[in-house]
Amino acid sequence: MLKNICCIELRSGSKEEVMPDFQPDFPYLASYVDFDQCAGRFVPWHWHKEAELFYVEEGVLEYRLSRGTVVLPAGSGGLVNSNVLHMTRAQQDNVRTTQFNHIFDVSLIGGWQGSRIERKYITPFVTAPQVEMVALRPEAPEQAQILEALRASFQITEDYAYEVRLRAALSDLWCRIFALAEPLLREKARRDKTSDHLKTMMAYMHEHYAERISVAEIAAAAFISERECYRAFRDTLHTTPVEYLKGYRLQQACQLLAQGGESLTSISQSCGLGSSSYFGKVFREAFGCTPQAYRREWQESDKFRRK
Structure with missing residues (x-):
């Protein structure tokens, strides 16, 4: 079930964003953001160790990152990496802007710490400082297919084997985005x-x-x-x-x-x-x-x- 998010709370210690209803036995949250319900029509600067898969449903959305700004119209989406400082803003006044989000701990798809999946497909991505976001745009055919799968993943209903089907969808999306990001992952970059x-x-x-x-x-x-x-x-x-x-x-x-x-x-x-x-x-x-x-x-x- 999508949770409507209009403001963020921060953990008392690390000051990362608090994920409401985040359960340790299934570390996942589906959220819906209507920027008309956000003060100033933006979500302020924040970060979280969880990965963020998102789809822009309506309007034009700005993602501001430490390395620059990415503008994404409706039908676009992407993956924000773990612990990346970011904020989001509706770019157009008087135009409804909404987005869907999968927010999840990477252990949900990587399995136990030190697993082969984690070592090969998770750690190289989440530890790459040069990869703050992988943006997906519908005008690129390969990315359009990923976007179709991403939007469809928000339609998975909470009935029989919901958790298994959702994890399978997230794993598939991660694998396809990881392949897109491989050229960036090969670049050497020092942590700023x-x-x-x-x-x-x-x-x-x-x-x-x-x-x-x-x-x-x-x-x-x-x-x-x-x-x-x-x-x-x-x-x-x-x-x-x-x-x-x-x-x-x-x-x-x-x-x-x-x-x-x-x-x-x-x-x-x-x-x-x-x-x-x-x-x-x-x-x-x-x-x-x-x-x-x-x-x-x-x-x-x-x-x-x-x-």
Whole structure:
């Protein structure tokens, strides 16, 4: 069953994305993302050790990665590698944008640790820093066939031998994508520490966003200089540490606004945004409406979805 995802939660320790309903005996989640239901029509920067197979159902989707941006229209798809820092955004305003996702631990298809399948077909892929994503486009005939199989895999029903049929479909898709990626896998590439530094600094901000924190403290969390901190955010995320922190605080505020009737003053303070007047100002700049209007619109749409 597809789970509708409109916001992400992060693990308290590693700060990777939490996978709701992820079970250790079958580490898999099928999700559906409607970007109309996401604050700002984007899913913020995050990462997870699980692989992500996705299909763009409607609209045009941007995947932003540390090595650049990939634009994928409806009918496209791809595989995001394990532990890759990424964010997704609906490219077109007023155009509904949706995607389907298979998110799974690679052990689901690789079997036990050290197995032949893991050594030959899993480890070479997930440990390749040069392979952040393999994009699939319908105009390429071979990729179009994979995309047809990918879309069909989301139609597998939860009846007899569902887990076996799903694992078989994921294994087939992995094998075909692995073959496409082989030329990249043969390239030699050194791991860029910038992504690791960013994850560490982002984790620090996610842990302390309610507090007053400085760029010096953010940089110190990754044992780098402030100059290197600014460079990492600029070159990879195309923003500053301060702007990223503000954006993260606003995302947390959006979740609180959608959840209930907590006062704006309480929300602004608990999210590290200071006074309610400043909160209102930066919220309008980011989302084009007031916090009150956002809450009202979200709660009304939530009532509609429950009918």
